[in-house]
Amino acid sequence: xxxxxLRRLAVAIPVLxxxxxxxxxxxxxxxxxxxxxxxxxxxxxxxxxxxxxxxxLNRPLPVRYGSWLAAALHxxxxxxxxxxxxxxxxxxxxxxxxxxxxxxxxxLAGLLGAGLGIASALRGGWLGRAVDVIALLGMAVPGFWFAxxxxxxxxxxxxxFPATGYTPFTDSPVGWFESLVLPVLTLGIPAAAxxxxxxRDGVLTELGRPYVHVLRAxxxxxxxxxxxxxxxxxxxxxxxxxGIVVVVLLGxxxxxxxxxxxPGLGGLAVSATAAHDIPTxxxxxxxxxxxxxxxxxxxxxxxxxxxxxxxx
Amino acid sequence: xxxxxxxxxxxxxxxxxxxxxxxxxxSACTGATRKADSATSTTLTFGxxxxxxxxxxxxxxxxxxxxxxxxxxxxxxxxxxxxxxxxLAESWKYAGEGNxxxxxxxRGGVTFSDGDPVDADAVIASLEYSRDSQGNQxxxxxxxxxxxxxxxxFSIKLATPDPVLPTxxxxxxxxxxxxxxxxxxxxxxxxxxxxxxGAGPYVFDPAQxxxxxxxxxxxxxxxxxxxxxxxxxVVIRIIQNQQAAVNAxxxxxLDVFKGDYSFAAxxxxxxxxxxxxxxxxxxxxxxxxxGTIAEPLADLRVRQAINYAIDRDAVTKALLGEYGTxxxxxxxxxxDGYSAKLADRYPYDPAKAKQxxxxxxxxxGFELPVLAAVFAGFxxxxxxxxxxxxxxxxxxxxxxxxxxxxxxxxSTNGKYxxxxxxxxxxxxxxxxxxxxxxxxxxxxxxxxADAKLDALWAKAAAAPDTERAxxxxxxxxxxxxxxxxxxVSYTPVMYFARxxxxxxxxxxxxxxxxxxxxxxx
Numbered sequence: 001x002x003x004x005x006l007r008r009l010a011v012a013i014p015v016l017x018x019x020x021x022x023x024x025x026x027x028x029x030x031x032x033x034x035x036x037x038x039x040x041x042x043x044x045x046x047x048x049x050x051x052x053x054x055x056x057l058n059r060p061l062p063v064r065y066g067s068w069l070a071a072a073l074h075x076x077x078x079x080x081x082x083x084x085x086x087x088x089x090x091x092x093x094x095x096x097x098x099x100x101x102x103x104x105x106x107x108l109a110g111l112l113g114a115g116l117g118i119a120s121a122l123r124g125g126w127l128g129r130a131v132d133v134i135a136l137l138g139m140a141v142p143g144f145w146f147a148x149x150x151x152x153x154x155x156x157x158x159x160x161f162p163a164t165g166y167t168p169f170t171d172s173p174v175g176w177f178e179s180l181v182l183p184v185l186t187l188g189i190p191a192a193a194x195x196x197x198x199x200r201d202g203v204l205t206e207l208g209r210p211y212v213h214v215l216r217a218x219x220x221x222x223x224x225x226x227x228x229x230x231x232x233x234x235x236x237x238x239x240x241x242x243g244i245v246v247v248v249l250l251g252x253x254x255x256x257x258x259x260x261x262x263p264g265l266g267g268l269a270v271s272a273t274a275a276h277d278i279p280t281x282x283x284x285x286x287x288x289x290x291x292x293x294x295x296x297x298x299x300x301x302x303x304x305x306x307x308x309x310x311x312x
Numbered sequence: 313x314x315x316x317x318x319x320x321x322x323x324x325x326x327x328x329x330x331x332x333x334x335x336x337x338x339s340a341c342t343g344a345t346r347k348a349d350s351a352t353s354t355t356l357t358f359g360x361x362x363x364x365x366x367x368x369x370x371x372x373x374x375x376x377x378x379x380x381x382x383x384x385x386x387x388x389x390x391x392x393x394x395x396x397x398x399x400l401a402e403s404w405k406y407a408g409e410g411n412x413x414x415x416x417x418x419r420g421g422v423t424f425s426d427g428d429p430v431d432a433d434a435v436i437a438s439l440e441y442s443r444d445s446q447g448n449q450x451x452x453x454x455x456x457x458x459x460x461x462x463x464x465x466f467s468i469k470l471a472t473p474d475p476v477l478p479t480x481x482x483x484x485x486x487x488x489x490x491x492x493x494x495x496x497x498x499x500x501x502x503x504x505x506x507x508x509x510g511a512g513p514y515v516f517d518p519a520q521x522x523x524x525x526x527x528x529x530x531x532x533x534x535x536x537x538x539x540x541x542x543x544x545x546v547v548i549r550i551i552q553n554q555q556a557a558v559n560a561x562x563x564x565x566l567d568v569f570k571g572d573y574s575f576a577a578x579x580x581x582x583x584x585x586x587x588x589x590x591x592x593x594x595x596x597x598x599x600x601x602x603g604t605i606a607e608p609l610a611d612l613r614v615r616q617a618i619n620y621a622i623d624r625d626a627v628t629k630a631l632l633g634e635y636g637t638x639x640x641x642x643x644x645x646x647x648d649g650y651s652a653k654l655a656d657r658y659p660y661d662p663a664k665a666k667q668x669x670x671x672x673x674x675x676x677g678f679e680l681p682v683l684a685a686v687f688a689g690f691x692x693x694x695x696x697x698x699x700x701x702x703x704x705x706x707x708x709x710x711x712x713x714x715x716x717x718x719x720x721x722x723s724t725n726g727k728y729x730x731x732x733x734x735x736x737x738x739x740x741x742x743x744x745x746x747x748x749x750x751x752x753x754x755x756x757x758x759x760x761a762d763a764k765l766d767a768l769w770a771k772a773a774a775a776p777d778t779e780r781a782x783x784x785x786x787x788x789x790x791x792x793x794x795x796x797x798x799x800v801s802y803t804p805v806m807y808f809a810r811x812x813x814x815x816x817x818x819x820x821x822x823x824x825x826x827x828x829x830x831x832x833x
Contacts, residue, residue, distance in 0.1 A: 036717035038365045039373065039448050045724070047446045082365050083523050084503040093522045151559050163559040164551065258553045261560065263525030271363065271524055274715065 001304055008297045016289055020072070023285040024065045027278045033057065034081045034276040055081055068282060078279035082272070087283045090268060095287075097166045098264040101187060101256060102249045104180050108188030109195050109245055114238060116192070117199025118231070121207065131196050138193025143252070147186040147259040154182060164261035183256040191245045198241045202234030209233075236306050243299040250288050356543040356813070358827060359551040359560065359569030363524045367516055368502035369489035370438070371447030377486050378827055382529045382546055383425070384489030384510030387416070387435065390482035392829055394821015400430055400490055400511065404478060410774045411473040418464040422536045424492035425508065425515045432466040434493050439468070441496050442487035449487045452480050452745065473774035476739050483826055513541040513828060525550055542815075542831035558582060561810060568809040568816055568830065573635040579808040587809065587816050590637040590644045590802035591823030592734045594693050596682070597797055599757040600729030606680055609729055613672040615795035619658035621665035621704040627696045628801040631689065637802040641788055642735065642743060644802050646820040649740040649784035654792045665704045677705020683728035684712045685719040689803060694732040697800065724757045731757070734803065737823060740784040744769040748796060765790055 035051040052058050056067075071078055077087040120131035155163035161182050167175030206212065207230060215225045254266035265284055272280035364376035369384045389399040400419055407413040422430040436458040443453035455471025468477065481488030495502055495509025502509070504523045508516040514529035521527045529546040549566065551557040554575050560566040562582045571579065573588070580586050596618065603610025624638035640658050643649045669677060680701075684694035691712050698708035711728070713719040723731050735747055735755060746752045749769065750761040768790060772783035791797065807825050809816040814833040818825050 030715075033717050036720060044448075044451070047448065047450075050446055083363075084366060084500070085505050085523055089505070090523055093525075148555065151556075155563055156559060159563060162565060163563045164556050164565055165549075165560075259556055261525075261549065261551050261553070261556050263522050268524060275365075276717075 001301060004300050004304060005297065008293065008300070012290075012293050015293065016286060017069075019289045020069065020282060020286055021065065023282055024068065024278065025061070027273065027276070027281045028061055030273060030276055034278075038082060038275075057081075064278075068279065072282075072286075077283040080272075080277050080280050082275040082277040082280075087279050090280060091265065091283055091287065094263050094265050094268050096168060097257075097262050098253055098266065100166075100169070100176070100180055101183055101253050101262065101264060102246060104184035105187035105191055105249055106242060106246055108184055109191035110242055112188065113192035113195025114199045116196040117201075117238075118203055120196070121200045121203035122226070128200065131200055135193040135197040138190040141190065143186060143190060143255050144259065146190070147182070147256065150182045150185055151259070166260075166262040166264075179262075183260040183262055186256050186259070187249055187252060191249065195238060195241050195245065199234065199238050202237050203230055206230040206234045232306055236303050239299055239302045239306075243295050246295045247292055250291060354544040355547065356545070356827070356830060357547045357549060357565065357567050358830075359549050359557045359566050361550070361552050361570065363550045364504075366503050367508055368445075368447075368491075368499060369486040369510075370442040370445040370491060370499070370502075371450075372486045373448055374485055377484060377489070379527060379548060380486055380489050380508075380510075381483040381512065381826060381828055382514040383508035383512045383516050383532075384491060385422075385430075385512040386483040386488040387439075387481040387490060388478045388488065390479065390484045390822050390826070392815070392817040392822055392825065393819045396478045396482060399483070400435065407467065409776075411475045411477070411776075412470045412774075414468045414470075414477050415461075416466055416468065418466075419536065420464050422511055423534050424494070424511045425532045425534055426492050426494045427534075428492040428494055428509075430490070430492075430511050431463050432460045435490055436460060436466055437493060437496055438490040439481075439487070441491065441499065445499070447486065449480075449485055452485070452742075453487060473770070474741065475773055475775070475777070475780055476741050479739065480742075483828065484822065484824060511536070513537075514546055540828065546827065548827075558584075558808070561808060564810070566810075567813045568807060568827070571806050571808050573632060573804060573806055575808070576635060576806060583811065585807075585809040585811060585813075585816060587807040587818055587825065588635055588804035589818040589820065589823050590639075590737070591805040591818070592688075592736055592803045593639060593642055593644070593799050594689060594732070594734045594801050594803055595639075595797055595799035596697055597731045597733040597755060598729070598795065599723075599731055599755075599760070601760045601796060602758060604729075604758055605726065606729030608672065608674055608678050608680070611672040612794060613668040614674065615798075616658070617665040617668035617672070617704065618701060618706065618798045619795050620661045620668065621706070622658075622697060622700045622798060622800060623660040624800050625660070627693075627700065631692055631696060632801055632803060635804045635806070637804075639799045639802050641792055642737075642747065642797060642799060643740065643788055644737040644820055647737050647739075648781060649743075649788040651785050651789050651792070654789055657792055658795075662704050669704060669706075674705075677707065679707045679709060680730055681709045681711065681728050682730045682732060683719065683722050684710050684732040685716070686712055686714050687716070688734050690719075690732040690734070693800065697732070697798070720754065723754060726758060728757075737802070737820065740769075740787050741773055744773070744787075748791065760796075762794075 033052065034057060035048045035055060039047055039051060068078060079085065080087055080090060116131050120128040151163050154160045161178050165179055167179045169176040212225060212230060215229060253264050254270055256262060257264040257267040268280065269284045360378060364372060364379045366372060367380055369380040372380055386399045387401045389397045391397050400422060401416045402419045403417045405415055407415050418430065418432060418435060424430060428434060439453065439458055443450055443456055457469045459467045459469060461467055483489060490511060492509040505518055507518065513532055513535045515532045517528045517530050527548045531541055531544050535541050551560065551569065554572050557566060557569045557571060558575055558578055561569060561584055576586050598609050598615050600606045600609045608614045628636040628638040641650060641654060669675060682694060684690045694710045698710055701708055713722060722728055733755065747755045749766060750756065750759045768783065768787050772780050772787060775783055805818065805823055807816050812833050813830050815829045815831050816825055
């Protein structure tokens with residue numbers, strides 16, 4: 001297990017450097033400039049030039065990247081070019097909402113997907129076909145439309161949940177839960193579809209393996225066969241799918257943040273890109289990369305736990 | 313399959329059902345106790361589509377003044393009907409002739425939220441900062457000097473005449489919002505991370521705000537006009553998704569939001585007030601009037617042919633429905649400079665357009681590169697105009713920019729002879745500065761200079777109000793007769809408000825509503 005962690009950490013540093021460099025170059029290629037975004041349409045060229053110099057954006061790209069990297073290595077993510085705020089503060093303001101959304105959606109996708117997958121594998125018949133249909137619908141229904149349907153039904157017609165906004169947990173745990181229900185359903189239900197499909201296929205595959213027949217022949221109770229052996233062996237690919245779900249959701253939260261007006265990192269990334277705010281873009285790219293790497297590490301660790309062969 | 317096999321399967325299914333039921337019950341329990349977050353008179357929540365880069369009124373773009381006017385009291389106040397009234401200035405008058413000196417008397421006993429007194433020294437320092445800050449309104453104070461004549465009196469002396477200086481120094485323009493000496497001591501700190509330093513009805517509270525999401529202001533206990541302080545708290549939320557804004561207003565999470573006409577019907581059916589006024593002129597800006605890169609545009613007959621070839625009523629109805637107003641002028645009816653006799657100067661007449669093109673030597677038309685953008689309806693307007701002009705042989709090659717900086721750069725770099733554009737119905741004096749004088753680069757990309765027009769504008773700027781109205785009309789008539797533009801429609805600025813809010817009003821003179829006017833119904 002330690003070897004897995006060390007191996008991942010060794011890869012992490014060059015990957016982070018590469019991601020930060022690629023992001024910096026790509027962000028620089030986005031049409032337009034930050035000074036114009038800040039000053040607006042009526043600013044003169046002289047004003048734009050002056051602000052460009054003031055922000056240091058007239059320096060060559062390698063120099064700017066070097067400055068950013070040196071500061072970042074000292075824990076300074078810089079200041080937003082657009083708002084003048086420390087980037088770390090903007091990230092901290094928005095991190096809880098994004099984590100809440102993704103954690104809620106993954107939890108929902110895991111519980112719902114695994115529950116449906118297991119139930120359909122064990123019961124088969126109409127339930128199995130229903131899971132197939134739900135999985136197909138989950139992948140086919142546009143997220144934007146689904147979100148609007150949820151808002152119309154459960155916020156406008158039935159005022160059960162807020163139509164927009166996010167309440168921090170520290171302000172009100174109940175308000176936090178309420179504000180997350182609709183966006184989490186929007187993200188989590190479609191994400192449950194591949195989990196259900198993978199779980200069903202995995203359980204069915206395991207149920208057909210010879211060791212299951214041997215266990216049954218030995219008189220091992222069916223409950224133990226399912227819980228101790230079948231589910232354990234079917235879990236690894238499901239965990240992989242959940243990991244992929246997390247990665248997809250990192251990008252997918254932008255939709256939920258937009259429709260439900262949740263102040264998350266996805267929206268910040270979009271607005272920072274539009275404003276050419278490179279320090280903010282850089283910080284988000286690095287953070288997302290770290291999250292993906294941590295998720296991958298956790299998947300490998302879970303794999304190793306359920307499948308001893310992976311440890312070697 | 314025996315019953316023993318079925319047992320665990322049934323259990324799993326039961327567990328799944330129970331989990332689902334618990335989740336639903338939990339949702340229902342918490343939801344059942346929920347009530348709509350209807351705003352009370354203690355809090356006003358309104359929606360904006362874009363987040364500001366700072367809260368510095370001296371340098372902020374005029375599009376973000378709603379964020380600063382709550383905290384920074386202006387020198388003068390623009391009423392919803394467009395008239396100018398007192399704010400920090402109690403009284404004022406132009407001295408002598410020529411609109412080059414404005415004498416101002418400040419209200420006494422007023423303090424900023426940070427404790428500094430509002431006196432002549434403080435106001436002069438703030439105006440000097442705004443003049444020198446390189447903000448995009450700074451040029452409106454270029455060359456101005458400020459002379460203190462008493463503790464609460466001072467004069468603004470201008471290098472060139474300005475007949476609408478009091479309007480420019482209202483809350484509708486950032487440069488008129490006064491910053492305290494403490495705030496000016498470190499202007500770099502006038503950011504979203506710090507409290508504000510104004511004398512306005514509210515103080516920005518960074519601790520209750522998340523940049524780019526919501527901005528919270530609390531009542532300023534030192535505000536001098538408590539009867540104009542209508543709420544204890546004001547929250548501005550950034551909601552770019554208009555459907556989300558409608559949903560939020562419908563469920564009581566928003567009291568007012570500035571929106572798009574395409575949501576007007578939905579907002580109305582949701583019981584919201586719809587306040588709209590024609591505000592932004594859209595059309596084609598024929599910037600290469602000297603024919604530098606598009607020779608045909610140098611010929612007046614060609615520019616007039618373009619105006620004759622556009623069916624404005626059809627385009628306006630198609631793009632803006634009942635909320636658009638077809639126009640052939642740069643000012644809306646009722647505004648300074650509007651010419652009734654030119655209301656139909658260019659009726660839709662493709663035959664006349666073709667005749668003029670033939671007379672100008674372009675019987676088969678010509679090709680014209682045009683700049684447009686994906687935002688502000690420019691793309692649709694560009695396509696609509698292209699469709700109209702194609703019928704008389706003028707082929708528009710429309711390039712659509714996806715971002716504002718690229719659009720601005722290409723408006724001014726001499727690559728495009730014509731630009732699909734939008735411009736607010738500002739006073740003719742400001743139109744000169746920003747739209748048609750040689751120095752107004754953003755909208756006069758080739759720097760067209762016309763001695764007669766410049767002289768007319770200068771004369772109007774120095775004239776007393778009684779004479780200026782007629783001169784403004786002459787300027788507008790000159791622009792229309794010489795077909796500097798092909799205006800098509802006035803797009804409304806729309807406000808959607810719950811019935812619990814009153815005072816949301818706009819007019820020809822004040823097309824943008826001020827949140828400081830709004831109160832609980």
